[in-house]
Amino acid sequence: MNIAKMIDHSLLRPELTTDDIRRGCEIAASRRVASVCVRPSDVGLARAALSGTGVLVGTVAGFPHGDTRTTIKAAETRELVDAGADEVDVVLHIGRLRSGDTAYVYDDIAAVVAAAQGRVVKVILENAYLTDEQKVTGCRIAEQAGAHFVKTSTGFAPGGATLTDIQLMRAAVSPHIQVKAAGGVRSLDTLLTLQEAGATRFGATATETILDDFAARERGDHPTTAAAPSAGDY
Template sequence: MSIAKMIDHSLLRPELTLDDIKRGCEIAARREVASVCVRPSDVELAAAALAGTGVLVGTVAGFPHGDTRTAIKAAETRALVEAGADEIDMVLHIGRLRDGDTGYVLDDIAAVVAAAGGRVVKVILENAYLTDEEKTLGCRLTEQAGAHFVKTSTGFAPGGATLADIQLMRAAVSPHVQVKAAGGVRSLDTLLTLHEAGATRFGATATEAILDDLAARERGELPAATTSAADGGY
C-alpha cells in the first residue's frame, strides 16, 4: 500500500471555512490519499467534491469528547451515512471507560457500528487521558463491539500518537483490527516510525508536506527537515 493511501487528510478544525474544505478536498484528490475526515456538517460537500476520485469521505461522531448519549451517536452516524460518509471515527465515552463501565462502553461502540451499516468504524480512545490498562481495555472492547480500527487521539487533547501507544494498541487487538495514529503526525519520519510499529492509517493535516518529503526522497534528494507545519489539531 502506498503512503498516500494510509493518510486520512484531516479537515476538522472549527475555524475552517467552506472554501477551506473545498481546497482540502482538492488536495486529497490530487494526492490520492485514503480519505478526508471532515466535520459532520461538511459531509455532503466532501461527498460531492470527491465523487469519482477514489478518495473516501470520513467524518466524526461524538467528537471530540465522546460523552454524547449513545442514542445520539447512533442517530448521528445514521444521518452521516445517509449524507455520504464512507467511514466514521467515533469517540468512546472516556469517563465511562475510566470508570470501568465495560457494558456501557461496549454498547456505545456497538450502537455506532450497527448504525454505520457495514461502513468502517474507527474508535478513538483519547489516550492522553488513559492509563495503559485503560487503553488495553478500550482496545479489547472496540474489537468485541465489531469496530474496524482503534485510534489514538482526536488531536484536540493534551497529547497525540506515541510510539509506545501504537505498540500497546497493536498488541491489544487481533490482526484483523487495524490501528490509526492521529495527533502529532506531522512528518514522514514520524509516520514511518509509527507504521513500523503497527499503524496502518494516519490522521494528518500536514499531508502535502509529508508526501512532498516522500517524493523528494524517492528522487534521491536530501530531505529538508523531519519536522513540518504544526498540526493544529487531529
C-alpha cells in the same frame, strides 16, 4: 509503499470555512490519499467535491469528547451514512471507560457500528486521558463491539500519537483490527516510525509536507532512513 493511501487528510478544525473544506478536498484528490476526515456538517460538501476521485469521505461522531448519549451517537452515525460518509471515527465514552463501566462502553460502540451499516468504524480512545490498562481495555472492547480500527487521539487533547501507544494498541487487538495514529503526525519520519510499530492509517493535516518529503526521498534528494522520534516529538 503507498504512503498516500495511509493518510486520512484531516479537516476538523472548527474555524475552517467551506472554501477551506473544498481546498482540502482538492488536496486529497490530487494526492490520492485514502480519505478526507471532515466535520459532520461538511460530509455532503466533501461527497460532492470528491465524486469520482476514489478518495473516501470520512467523518466523526461523538466528537471530540465522546460523552453524547448512545442514542444520539447512533442517530448521528445513521445521518452521516445517509449523507454519504464512507467511514466514521467515533470517540468512545472516555469517562465511562475510566470508571470501569465496560458494559456501557461496549454498548455505546456497538450501537455506532450497527448504525454505520457496514461502513468502516474507527474508535478513538483519546489516550492522553487513559492509563495503559485502560487503553488495552478500550481497544479490546472496540474489537468485541465490531469496530474496524482503534485510534489514538482526536488531535484536540493534550497529547497525540506516541510510539509506545501504537505498540501497545497493536498488541492489544487481533491482526484484522487496524490501528490509526492521529495527533502530531506532522512529518514523514514520524509516520514511518509509527507505521513500523503497527499503525496502518494516519490522521494528518500536514499531508502535502509528508508526501512531498516522501517523493523527494524516492528521487534520492534526501536520506531515506527515518530517525526514531523521542517521546516528545508527537
